[in-house]
Amino acid sequence: MAAVPDTSEPEVQQIATLRAGDDVQGVFACTRKERLMSRAGTPYLALELRDRTGAIPARIFRDADVAAARFERGDLVRVAGRVERFREELQLDVRAIAAAAPGDADPAAFLPTAYRDLDELDGFLEHLAREVHDPGFRALLESLLADDALRRAWRTAPCSRNGHHAYLGGLLEHTVAVATLAQEACLLHVRLNSDLLITAAIVHDLGKTEEFTYGAEIGLSDAGRLLGHVELGLRLLDERAAGIPAMDAERRLALAHCVLTHHGPDSAPNRRFGSPEALALHRLNAVDAAIKGALEQGLGLDS
Known part of the structure; x- marks a missing residue:
């Protein structure tokens, strides 16, 4: 397998725009690397290559073990190949591949991002926080929103790695959606403590600002994995x-x-919701997660 051509030209090819017959030369994130055996008994590599616009399966049939030594899953890789159609799906026949040199590209540039404008979502978040009037809850939200580092992490984090809102900015998008649903629920059910419910909706997933790492793919931090x-x-x-x-x-x-019971009452000591607001948050959180999951991944997604 020939060495990957070294070029400093900007990479403009995006996976979402690739078509059968396209020649490809660029840098992508390798999010799958698996050594398999063909029917003829020879090894080949099955890969998934990803950029911000999507993912494409890739295969290396020639000198697969030699190529495998040049990169690992999670690396940014410089690739040369050709797009082919196999069983009605596009895949990339890789001619050359190696780990990209440090500084070739920013890993975060290969991660999927929110569909909605983050500045607009930030504005909605601040508006929702202003709907809280209880002195304690309002002071808490003001303290959180005044923390620049936390706000940056809030804008960056996804909600998950493979489920709903699984992209940069997904946490902020989900937070605004759940808090908006909470505000509407309080208008319909005036006996709900709106200050508590809206505050809880805004902060219920705040721990996700510390849960993830960002490289060629979204990973878990040690704290996220252990806690x-x-x-x-x-x-x-x-x-x-x-x-x-x-x-x-x-x-x-x-x-x-x-916050403890927003995925359901099993986390509570007596496995019951202790307030109508806790029950409401659980249901509203599930509504947004399920709808978003269905829209992005189909109705078979387990929410």
Whole structure:
């Protein structure tokens, strides 16, 4: 297998625009690498290559073991090949491949991003926070929204790696959607504590700002892998609320219960919702996740 041509020309080919017969030379993220055997008994590599616009399966049939030594899954790889149609699907027949040189491309440029404008979503988030009037909850939200580093992480994080909102900015998009649903639910059910429910909707997934890593693909941080986003969020909120006198024990407990049970009551000590607001948050969170999952991945997605 020939060495990959070294070129400093900007890469303009995008996976979403590739067609059968296209020659490809560019840098992509390798998100699958598997050594398989052909019917003839010779090894080949099955790959998935991805950029911000999508993914394409790829195959290396010649000198597969030699090629395999040149890169790993999760690397950015410089590829030369040709797009072919196989069983009604496009795939890339790779002629040459190697790990891209450091500085060839920014790994984050290969990750999928939110469909909606993040500045617009930021504005919606601030508007929703202003709908909270309780002094303790409002002070908590003001403290969180004034944290520039946290806001950047909020704009960057996905909601998941393979499920709903699985792209950069997905967390902010989901947060705004759930908080908007919470606001509407409070208009329909006036006995709900709107300050508690809207606050809980805004912060319920806040731990995801610490859950992920960003390279050629979205990964889990050590904290995300060992603790998960619910525990990370509870710790973050507890630390921030400790400096706000108006966030008394009653408010902190009510908010923590909503965050703890937003995936369902099994996380509660008695496996029951302790407030109508906790039940509402769980249902509203599930509605947005299920609808988004169905729109992006079909009705078979398990929400």
